[in-house]
Structure formats: structure tokens, C-alpha cells
Amino acid sequence: MTTGYEEFLPEIKAAVMSFIDKVPFNQLVGMKITNVTPNLVEMHLPMKEELIGNYITGILHGGVISSMIDVSGGAMALVGAFCKLEHVDIQERIQRLARVSTIDLRVDYLRPGRGEGFYVNSTLLRSGNKVAVTRSEFYNNRNDLCAVGTGTYLCG
Template sequence: MTHAAFTLTDEMNQAISAFFQRIPFNQSLGITIDHLSTESVRMSLPMKPELIGNFVHGILHGGVIATILDVSGGAMALIGAFERHQHLDSNERMARLSKLGTIDLRIDYLRPGRGQSFTANAVMLRSGNKVAVVRSELHSDDGTLIAVGTGTYLCG
């Protein structure tokens, strides 16, 4: 028995976007969703004075870097969970998806966060029954790789 390839519908895309946009901290930082698919997630973040960690050099705060890598990774994990739970009715699926959470997050800071905007890209490494592992990268607006992260997410 073969299954049709899973694709995100417009409804799923809107549900995932709404989920992440309703998080006040994401709004405060200014994180926006640029792209959602079963292969990858892309989010962006503008540099703002309140996000600076090193005020002498105007460098993006490490906590902000970790946050956008975690948020993009969580979105990728959520997409994987949508795929695994597509056979469930919408109430049961939403109940399971509401349990999404970060179990572990490792960030490697490679270069200072300099730039006017930043882009995080996330891809799935493994999507299991309960846990997903996602790899994320953060680039500055000139393409410089700032940091990489590997997150493990509980996803229902």
C-alpha cells in the first residue's frame, strides 16, 4: 500500500503561521515566517536596537540567536508532526500538536551577529513517533553563517 506524498495545504500553512504568530515573544522580537514546506522552514528577523547584546559593537544578542533557531526548528518539527498525524481527526490532531515543545537545543555560535536582518533555515534530520530532530542555521543579510543549532522536539 502506498501513500500519496504529504504536502502542506493552504489551511495547514495558515494554522502553523497563526500558531507561531500568536506567541507574544516571537512578535516582540519581530520574527516573520518567510517559507513553510515539508522540506524546510525559513524565518527572518530584523535587527532592532533592543535585540543588541554587545552594545559596543552592535551585535545581535545570543539569546535572540538561540530563539530564532529554536522557533524555526519548532516549526519544522510541527510540520513533521502534521504529516505523522494526518490520519487523525482535527480535534485529536490539534490536541497532540499542542504538546509541541523543545526537549534539547544545542547552539554553536560561529560569528558575531552583525547585519540589518537575519534569516533562519531549518530542515528535518529525523521525525519519529514522538520526537523530531531538526537542524537550523542563522545567516546575516550578507550571507554570513552566524550560528547553527540542533534541536530535539517533543511532538505528540
């Protein structure tokens, strides 16, 4: 699908990846953005012992799943807002987008987070002047859908 923002894609990708990668919490957990397009943000996370939520079963902590859905959804909201600000120079866009924050997050856990790694895909449902809404799907490395989420983000 053509969005009309393809010419801004390198700027969008660089700004979003830089913003997300610099957050200390994201670094601590180990989540990394692996793909940014005008229609999709994808993040990966390797399983680490420090992220186990149930030491008996060895499954990923639900808070980590929720965090990945939130960060990926927030990154997708950034992409949508970045595209809407195409008339503003790059530095001002980045300053405005630094204020993006989560208003609401709903996560449905569908199965335990078992696996050697995980990834989440987020898409934009709506990007308005003030608020963006995203949908995220969280998978393990065997492509089992473990959780889904809907996030609402303040963007303006």
C-alpha cells in the same frame, strides 16, 4: 523532493504560521515565518536596537539567535508531526501539536550577529512517533552563516 504531503501543505502552512505568530515572545522579538514547506521552515528577523547584545559592537544578542533557531526548529518539528497525523482531523491535529516542546537545543555560534536583518532555515532530520530532530542555520542579510543549531522536540 516529493514528500506525499503536498495536498496538506496549505493546512500545514496555515496551522504552523498561526501557532508561531500568536506567541507573544515571537511578536516582541519580531520574528516572522516567511516560508513553510514539508522540507523547510524559514524565518526572518529585522535588526532592532532592542535586540543588541553588545552595545559597543552593536551585534545581535546570542539569546535572540538561540531563540530564532529554537522557534524555527520547533516549527519544522510541527510540520513533521502534522504530516504524521494526516489520518486525524485538522482540529485534533492542532490540539495535539499545541503540546510540542523543546527537549534539547544545541547552538554553535560561528561569527557575530552583524547585519540589518537575519534569517534562519530549519530542516527535519528525523520525525518519529514521539520525538523530532531538526537542523537550523542562522544567517545575516549578507548571507554570512552566523550560527547553526540542532534541536530535539517532544511531538507525541
